[in-house]
Amino acid sequence: MSDRVIIFDTTLRDGEQSPGCSMNTAEKLEVALALVELGVDVIEAGFPIASPGDFEAVQTIARQFGDRGPKICGLARCREEDIDRAGSALQDAQNKRIHVFLATSSIHRQYKLKMDKAEIVQKAVESVARAKAFCDDIEFSPEDAARTELDFLCEVVEKAIAAGATTVNIPDTVGYATPSQYFHVISHLKKNVSNIARAVISTHCHDDLGLAVANSLAGLEAGARQVECTLNGLGERAGNAALEEIVMALRTRQDHYNLTTGINTKKLCAASRLVSTITGMIVQRNKAIVGQNAFAHEAGIHQHGMLQERTTYEIMRPEDVGFTGSNLVLGKHSGRHAFRDRIVQLGYQLDERTFEKVFDDFIALCDKKKNVYDADIVALVENRSTEAPDRWKLATLHTSAGTGSIPTATIQLHEDGQPIVCDAAIGDGPVDAVFNALERITGISARLQNYQVRSLSVGKEAQGEVLVEIVHNNHVFHGKAASTDIIEASAQAYLKALNKAAANRHTQKPLHAQHE
Ligand code: KIV
Ligand code: ZN
Numbered sequence: 001m002s003d004r005v006i007i008f009d010t011t012l013r014d015g016e017q018s019p020g021c022s023m024n025t026a027e028k029l030e031v032a033l034a035l036v037e038l039g040v041d042v043i044e045a046g047f048p049i050a051s052p053g054d055f056e057a058v059q060t061i062a063r064q065f066g067d068r069g070p071k072i073c074g075l076a077r078c079r080e081e082d083i084d085r086a087g088s089a090l091q092d093a094q095n096k097r098i099h100v101f102l103a104t105s106s107i108h109r110q111y112k113l114k115m116d117k118a119e120i121v122q123k124a125v126e127s128v129a130r131a132k133a134f135c136d137d138i139e140f141s142p143e144d145a146a147r148t149e150l151d152f153l154c155e156v157v158e159k160a161i162a163a164g165a166t167t168v169n170i171p172d173t174v175g176y177a178t179p180s181q182y183f184h185v186i187s188h189l190k191k192n193v194s195n196i197a198r199a200v201i202s203t204h205c206h207d208d209l210g211l212a213v214a215n216s217l218a219g220l221e222a223g224a225r226q227v228e229c230t231l232n233g234l235g236e237r238a239g240n241a242a243l244e245e246i247v248m249a250l251r252t253r254q255d256h257y258n259l260t261t262g263i264n265t266k267k268l269c270a271a272s273r274l275v276s277t278i279t280g281m282i283v284q285r286n287k288a289i290v291g292q293n294a295f296a297h298e299a300g301i302h303q304h305g306m307l308q309e310r311t312t313y314e315i316m317r318p319e320d321v322g323f324t325g326s327n328l329v330l331g332k333h334s335g336r337h338a339f340r341d342r343i344v345q346l347g348y349q350l351d352e353r354t355f356e357k358v359f360d361d362f363i364a365l366c367d368k369k370k371n372v373y374d375a376d377i378v379a380l381v382e383n384r385s386t387e388a389p390d391r392w393k394l395a396t397l398h399t400s401a402g403t404g405s406i407p408t409a410t411i412q413l414h415e416d417g418q419p420i421v422c423d424a425a426i427g428d429g430p431v432d433a434v435f436n437a438l439e440r441i442t443g444i445s446a447r448l449q450n451y452q453v454r455s456l457s458v459g460k461e462a463q464g465e466v467l468v469e470i471v472h473n474n475h476v477f478h479g480k481a482a483s484t485d486i487i488e489a490s491a492q493a494y495l496k497a498l499n500k501a502a503a504n505r506h507t508q509k510p511l512h513a514q515h516e
Contacts, residue, residue, distance in 0.1 A: 006226035008042040015234030020476030021279040047075040048089035058089040066093025073097040078127035087134030098131040101141035128163040140165035146172035175208025179218035186222035202226035212241035244289040269322040270347030280478020332366040373457035379482035390499040401430040409433035446470035472501040
């Protein structure tokens with residue numbers, strides 16, 4: 001059996017299903033590029049029949065990256081129209097895969113599908129065969145496999161392989177499995193499915209009990225050779241197995257697992273940051289591998305040990321995952337060359353135009369704060385490189401607030417290259433006044449569901465990063481921005497979220513991957 005694990009990334013499909021994490025095609029392309037650079041083997045780019053936006057995104061990614069390394073995959077239910085739509089979205093890719101799924105557990109058979117076992121097997125077989133007309137590489141997933149009777153699971157998997165499935169994925173759809181049980185399921189399939197050697201077994205674990213990574217690793221120990229995962233563990237409810245955790249567990253504990261991946265681990269932190277910026281889903285500080293505290297040693301005894309010998313308390317080197325702390329790097333006199341070097345070290349490749357803009361922003365930032373840290377540079381790059389063609393852009397902002405006065409905000413916006421639009425509002429504080437003024441100008445009213453400010457580095461002059469989460473027309477939108485002025489960062493973040501709402505970037509999905 002090969003010791004190479006296939007990394008199947010589903011950030012753009014299962015991850016994107018997380019509420020408020022919808023991405024438009026331009027954003028999906030950015031994430032796809034980061035995944036190509038990371039070296040994933042398969043990119044699940046979306047669920048083409050879900051919406052025209054999903055179709056367009058899969059098609060665009062297939063056209064752009066479908067001959068550059070990773071396979072581009074599209075999801076389909078076991079329905080003719082789904083499979084044909086996936087086939088057509090992937091038409092222009094050389095390296096492609098269609099992923100068909102159908103629930104098999106008794107709960108899903110009885111309540112969701114209202115189909116008996118024989119009907120399920122027949123549908124699965126017909127669907128794999130139909131998908132085979134579009135490409136050779138077909139993945140079949142018996143949804144809710146971890147709660148499916150083992151003998152029936154073996155039967156469906158065997159027939160799907162006989163019909164042409166080249167990968168059989170074993171989803172723990174509801175995050176119910178435990179490591180030893182999941183190990184048993186995969187081992188059972190390996191022993192009891194006569195043609196199992198003709199397909200790769202894959203894991204797909206959700207994190208409802210916090211066991212997604214542990215279950216995926218148990219699956220690999222039992223003989224699976226593909227892992228389905230997402231950056232930052234993005235995904236609905238508690239999310240999917242985190243790509244960065246699986247990859248680093250395999251690498252750090254090579255002695256135990258004896259398995260390898262093709263991932264360029266130095267790109268992990270940059271990819272994680274990109275997904276966080278685009279989705280607005282903040283990575284918790286103590287998140288393994290990519291969290292801000294992942295390599296921080298606070299306790300004196302640990303610091304002492306580290307000074308003597310790094311490996312006393314550090315099992316991975318921060319540089320191996322592209323981790324950047326709040327180390328002091330550059331200042332006003334550092335110059336273009338040093339700045340460019342630092343950007344490359346941080347894992348970014350900017351075109352000349354973007355680089356010049358980021359450099360101008362850096363010079364402007366140096367006027368506001370003496371010390372510029374890696375985290376500041378990351379914020380500058382992300383601000384520029386994720387610049388979507390937004391309808392409104394902030395032109396000017398003035399607020400006044402103080403004890404015994406009424407907080408007010410006056411704002412001017414550029415709208416689609418039109419003359420400046422302007423309005424003012426009051427609020428119960430300057431941030432509230434800013435949000436009210438923005439809503440008056442854009443004509444979009446939203447409910448603020450979450451608002452967070454955090455410091456990007458150290459010191460009173462540090463940039464503040466603001467995250468907002470708003471609800472508009474029952475959809476969630478995120479916005480994130482950083483500035484040394486947190487009122488300005490708040491305005492930029494709120495405007496980003498309003499722009500997303502206006503563009504209806506939450507491409508409403510009439511169908512959901514988990515439900516028939
Ligand atoms: O969790 C799940 O079962 C899925 C399938 C579509 C593979 O995401
Ligand atoms: Zn899933």
